[in-house]
């Protein structure tokens with residue numbers, strides 16, 4: 001019989017509240033696998049096991065491409081499960097290695113069931129000897145082409161050759177809620193992924209300035225969020241209209257401060273939505289020095305009017321590192337669809353890279369009724385579940 005084994009990561013180290021994390025993880029797995037077929041999952045210590053409800057189904061392969069979408073898992077593998085008897089283990093071990101084109105192998109045994117009558121090295125040498133006697137392959141201890149793992153657990157023996165790294169992180173929904181400023185570019189979906197990975201549910205806020213920005217930009221954002229929902233289903237999108245505010249900034253403020261002032265107002269609106277939605281942090285896709293509005297001095301100015309912590313998971317990353325993650329999580333191809341962001345429509349030719357807060361505030365104060373405009377934007381935001 002085959003099963004998928006999932007090894008839990010960091011939550012294994014938790015002491016007092018481990019069951020809270022374990023239950024969340026089990027529920028997240030159930031939610032994912034039940035949509036895909038007749039499967040069930042059960043917890044066995046530091047390992048979770050997924051099986052087919054009907055043993056004859058044997059269609060676990062449908063699940064394998066989805067296992068990296070589950071936060072809280074450090075490693076996963078498909079294993080063959082047999083009775084804890086040496087003869088049964090030998091039979092399965094030889095079947096597995098017969099079907100693999102290799103000239104050498106190594107057996108690695110772990111015995112978590114300390115009551116089993118043989119110790120791990122004994123099991124490895126017993127099974128290894130049997131393979132060498134019956135197949136035309138050598139045992140190779142130093143640099144084997146194939147490692148056949150045998151785990152002797154309380155319930156049974158598990159045999160597997162291939163392991164896959166899991167997504168890591170903490171189970172979805174175990175860290176509360178955050179609000180991400182979600183542009184639809186390459187960076188903010190990656191920043192969202194990295195924060196989803198630490199167990200937060202997300203409110204995504206996208207600012208649009210129609211008719212300067214297109215309806216297609218909004219659809220693009222919705223497509224990106226659908227991709228992220230593979231990792232955590234609890235993501236809500238707010239679309240906020242920034243047209244009036246940006247027209248005012250364009251009219252009244254120095255052009256080189258346009259992006260900085262827009263960003264301060266976007267942060268303020270986001271903070272208000274965050275308070276309404278019981279979020280305790282903002283998240284942005286900023287990376288230090290990537291563009292003029294992301295120098296230290298610019299970030300100092302755009303951060304100054306906000307009282308919530310702003311997390312910037314990409315702050316120390318190069319664009320190439322961010323792109324690599326975007327490709328891995330499937331957002332890259334959507335992110336590069338060419339629709340203007342509201343930050344680029346009136347963007348100045350020569351933005352200030354070292355803005356002074358004093359002058360930013362002087363210009364921002366030229367905007368009459370800014371508080372009202374902010375409140376109206378929050379009230380009129382469109383919500384998509």
Ligand code: ATP
Nearest residue numbers: 181182183185186187188205206207284285286342
């Ligand atoms: P991205 O690739 O995510 O668009 P970027 O490198 O283009 O980022 P900026 O356009 O300067 O950088 O944006 C920096 C951050 O500001 C974004 O990662 C996002 O968090 C936020 N942001 C920018 N534009 C918007 C928008 N239209 N709606 C919501 N947040 C935005």
Ligand code: MG
Nearest residue numbers: 183185341343
């Ligand atoms: Mg952008």
